Amino acid sequence: MSETTEPTGTEEEKLETENVEAEVLDTKENVAELKPKEEDFKSKFYYLAADMENLRKRHDREREQLIKFGNEKVLSGLLDVIDNLERTTAAIENDEDEKVKNIFVGIDMVRKQFLDCLKNNGLETIESVGKDFDPNFHEALAQQPAPDKREGEVITEYQKGYVLNGRLLRAAKVVVAKND
Secondary structure (H helix, E strand, C coil), X not given: CCCCCCCCHHHHHHHHHHHHHHHHHHHHHHHHHHXXXXXXXXXXXXXXXXXXXXXHHHHHHHHHHHHHHCXXXXXXXXXXXXXXXXXXXXXXXXXXXXXXXXXXXXXXXXXXXXXXXXXXXXXXXXXXXXXXXXXXXXXXXXXXXXXXXXXXEEEEEEECEEEECCEEEEXXXXXEECCC
């Protein structure tokens, strides 16, 4: 009969210890392999989180701009209406007929109410006459000698200019003093 030798307690412990050590080594190798992947996932997550935050901020800015300047096209179309109301009031302002004076008062009231409504929506008139010429807000139609005025001073305004919430909507058309 052949004897099979069974491992003794110490040999079993040795085998078990070797198995545990092998598993620990495998686990350490797996952890070492997973570490760069985990860092890669973390960096991607932080990148996407920052990208999402930037997207949210850009969307908020665009929404604010749309709210602020969304009515720009409508208001720019209404500037011709304002011009016509002002031309009408200028034409009949000094008329002596009582009926025409009453019409003038009515038209002037509508014009003022209309301007107040537009002002409440961010539209402001550019003051030009007596100010220095500014190419950002004025369009020079001509230069004219004016000895009693400063060089570059606006002396006549042909068409009013308007600003919508700080942005130029229409430049004022002016004549500028030029003294040689």
